[in-house]
Amino acid sequence: MRQLSVPGAWLHTPTVHPDSRGSFHEAYRAADFTDGVGRPLRLAQANVSVSRRGVLRGVHYADVPPGQGKYVTCLRGAILDVAVDLRSGSPTYGNWEAVELSAANHRSLYLAEGLGHAFLALDDDTTVMYLCSEGYAPGREHGIHPLDPELAIAWPEDVRPVLSDKDAGAPTLAEAAAAGRLPDYATCLAYASIRTATDC
Structure with missing residues (x-):
């Protein structure tokens, strides 16, 4: 496990x-996950999505606590997978890092509770599986517009993004912050400490 430039990814x-x-x-x-991350992966739900080339999902996140940690693997095709630090008060607030996950490179990305997650399908019939630490709870789920110029995520220029109505109508990072809808960095760290103590 290698930590990315966004802490918690x-x-x-x-x-x-x-x-x-x-x-x-x-x-x-x-054992490798626990050694790298510092706590085991709690599994409450497994999701599978199938997307055609250009489908852009996210940026999604959940209220903390309990949040929703995700372990993401691309089973078919390829995605550009992005971790975004949405935690208000974080030293890396607003930063993001993108990695390619594919059926060819077999890599997986873990995102801790409080981080935003988005991915762009690079091939038709791209199949992604994500293991989640908490089940889906609509009242706790939120999104940031993935094309928000403030985030300036470098999506591939040769792929035209296709968004759901929900993602297309999501607020910008500034709008979500002004509305008080973003996870709090200190709360996320405290929750991670509690989870580490109880899960290990």
Whole structure:
């Protein structure tokens, strides 16, 4: 597990074992995850999405507590996966980092509670699975417009983004901050400490 420039986001690159039959790799290993992140992955829900090229999902986040940590893997095709620091008061507030996850590179991205998550499908029939620490709760789920110029996420210029009505109508980062809808950095750290103490 390698921590990205956005604290709370970790990239897992597995060792792939190819042979004449195909290949094998460990997409998730509890001991390695716990060593890297500092606590085990709590699994409450597993989601699978299928997207055509250009579909842009996010930026999504949930109220903390309890938030929703996500372990994201691309099973087919490829995505540009983005972690965004939406935590008010964070030293890296508003920063983001993008990594490519694909069926070819077998990488996974973990995003801790309080971070924003978005991805752009780079191929047709791209299939993404994300393991979630909490179940879906509509009243706690929020979004930031993924094309917000203040965030300035560098989406590929050769892909025309396709957004859902909900994502297209999401507020900008400044609007969400003004409305008091963003996770608080200190609260996120305190919640992570509590979870570490109870889950380990």
